[in-house]
Amino acid sequence: MRGYGSTLGLYQHGQGFLYxxxxxxxxxxxxxxxxxxxxxRSPSTTAITLTVTLCALLIGAHLSPLRIxxxxxxxxxxxAILALYQGLAQGWLxxxxxxxxxxxxxxxxxxxxxxxxxxxxxxxxVRLVRPFRVVGADPExxxxxxxxxxxxxxxxxxxxxDVREAARARGLERNARVAVTPLVIGAVAYAHxxxxxxxxxxxxEHDGDRDRGMDPHDPGA
Amino acid sequence: MIxxxxxxxxxxxxxxxxxxxxxxxxxxxxxxxxxxxGSGKSTLLRLINGLRTPSAGSVAVFGRDTRTDARxxxxxxGFVFTDPLSQLVMPTGxxxxxxxxxxxxxPTAERLRRGEEVLGRFGIQHLADRSIxxxxxxxxxxxxxxxxxxxxxxxxxxxxxxTLLDLRNDALVRALIAGLDQQVVFTTHNLDFAxxxxxxxxxxxxxxxxDGPPPDAVARYRALAGRSADAxxxxxxxxx
Numbered sequence: 001m002r003g004y005g006s007t008l009g010l011y012q013h014g015q016g017f018l019y020x021x022x023x024x025x026x027x028x029x030x031x032x033x034x035x036x037x038x039x040x041r042s043p044s045t046t047a048i049t050l051t052v053t054l055c056a057l058l059i060g061a062h063l064s065p066l067r068i069x070x071x072x073x074x075x076x077x078x079x080a081i082l083a084l085y086q087g088l089a090q091g092w093l094x095x096x097x098x099x100x101x102x103x104x105x106x107x108x109x110x111x112x113x114x115x116x117x118x119x120x121x122x123x124x125x126v127r128l129v130r131p132f133r134v135v136g137a138d139p140e141x142x143x144x145x146x147x148x149x150x151x152x153x154x155x156x157x158x159x160x161x162d163v164r165e166a167a168r169a170r171g172l173e174r175n176a177r178v179a180v181t182p183l184v185i186g187a188v189a190y191a192h193x194x195x196x197x198x199x200x201x202x203x204x205e206h207d208g209d210r211d212r213g214m215d216p217h218d219p220g221a
Numbered sequence: 222m223i224x225x226x227x228x229x230x231x232x233x234x235x236x237x238x239x240x241x242x243x244x245x246x247x248x249x250x251x252x253x254x255x256x257x258x259g260s261g262k263s264t265l266l267r268l269i270n271g272l273r274t275p276s277a278g279s280v281a282v283f284g285r286d287t288r289t290d291a292r293x294x295x296x297x298x299g300f301v302f303t304d305p306l307s308q309l310v311m312p313t314g315x316x317x318x319x320x321x322x323x324x325x326x327x328p329t330a331e332r333l334r335r336g337e338e339v340l341g342r343f344g345i346q347h348l349a350d351r352s353i354x355x356x357x358x359x360x361x362x363x364x365x366x367x368x369x370x371x372x373x374x375x376x377x378x379x380x381x382x383x384t385l386l387d388l389r390n391d392a393l394v395r396a397l398i399a400g401l402d403q404q405v406v407f408t409t410h411n412l413d414f415a416x417x418x419x420x421x422x423x424x425x426x427x428x429x430x431x432d433g434p435p436p437d438a439v440a441r442y443r444a445l446a447g448r449s450a451d452a453x454x455x456x457x458x459x460x461x
Contacts, residue, residue, distance in 0.1 A: 011312070013350040118311060119319040123329055140323065147320075151310060158354075193307045200272055200302075201369070202295035203324055 011117045018060035018115040023124045026112045033108040037101035043093055046100035053107040061115050071110055072103065074157065079103065113150070122147055144203060148194060159186045223247040223269055223376065223406070227278035230264050230427075235276075239264050241428040242278060247406060251399075253415040253435065254408045255442050256424035257449065262380075262408040265424065269378050269406060270298035282376060296324075299369035299403075301379040305361035306353065314356075314364045315340065315349035321371040335371070343367040343397070359390025366397060379407040383414060412439045 057063045086095035122143040129139040163182045172178040230240040240261045267273035268280045271291035280287045287294045302308045311317040322332045340346045383391040421438035423431035431441040
């Protein structure tokens with residue numbers, strides 16, 4: 001299995017002011033970008049948000065333009081179809097507004113995950129979810145579930161590429177069943193392995209369960 | 222101290238006996254388990270930290286039953302898988318070590334400090350921010366050990382920890398395990414590794430056929446393997 005962490009994945013160690021910016025500020029800025037794009041749907045809003053996010057990644061995270069383009073590659077087919085549809089149906093200015101706005105939001109969200117270590121991200125999620133404790137939510141479990149979900153995206157992308165290459169090597173790339181079946185089985189096996197790994201490490205347990213646990217340093221335990 | 226009290230394991234469909242009733246106490250610091258593929262080694266190991274519960278009988282670690290106190294037992298028993306990629310769930314080593322420490326509910330600064338300390342103790346700080354997919358097999362296994370030992374369990378259970386490694390990394394992981402303070406129970410196909418333990422169990426077809434000093438155990442296993450080689454076809458029908 002190859003790793004796709006650098007293409008789709010999460011934190012990348014690096015330099016730049018975005019790495020030193022508090023998570024809360026980055027999250028608010030990312031949210032503001034999405035709100036602006038949705039609230040003021042105009043080419044100028046799109047142009048401004050796109051410029052700001054691009055500058056943030058270029059200057060704030062020291063990324064090259066090529067690297068930014070590669071980050072968008074997985075979403076490129078969907079964006080291209082959307083742009084074509086919007087362009088033909090409602091005009092190219094409208095297509096720029098919609099697709100440019102989505103791209104700005106994607107880049108803004110990516111700027112947050114790219115420059116924030118996973119554990120800091122989880123701490124932020126735990127803080128965010130903490131008020132929901134009163135209705136029975138467990139912030140640590142919520143954060144763990146979110147991190148596993150984020151972690152699974154690049155893994156499954158890698159699995160898809162491996163399966164496709166294996167099918168191609170056997171001359172079966174046009175057979176959808178050959179491509180999909182190993183992907184589904186691989187995904188289920190991955191879920192099973194991850195669950196077992198978490199269980200083996202005692203992660204994702206309720207607080208009450210943990211409180212009942214024995215102290216590993218207690219010789220009398 | 223690990224106690225098996227008439228612990229047996231049947232397959233999910235209840236048709237096959239994966240592990241025959243087993244009663245023994247493991248108190249030595251290093252215990253190895255050897256046997257053919259599919260003989261029940263991994264099943265036995267999984268009983269120790271409650272990943273698998275016995276179909277009948279019981280298993281206790283430091284007096285805690287793995288069925289009724291499974292979560293408590295897992296906090297005291299670290300488990301190392303054969304393939305470290307099955308174990309590492311975060312994109313980088315540093316994040317995975319910190320994930321382990323999250324279970325201890327430490328303040329962020331303390332968690333970061335202890336994470337650095339663990340990485341330093343295993344000499345893998347330079348690998349901490351690399352993708353786990355960019356690491357060699359040996360580096361991954363050392364990282365997997367660090368991840369499990371970050372929470373300082375009292376017992377380490379390792380399922381063929383050197384099987385996927387080349388000779389150099391095999392020696393590295395064995396040296397690391399030899400230097401641990403914890404009680405270690407491991408399965409292996411490497412008979413030299415088994416000889417480094419204080420007690421060896423030989424398991425065949427779900428049954429402990431020898432329990433004693435490693436040299437004698439290895440001799441017994443070689444004799445068993447020789448007999449199996451003389452028989453035509455595969456001699457195992459049950460899974461791990």
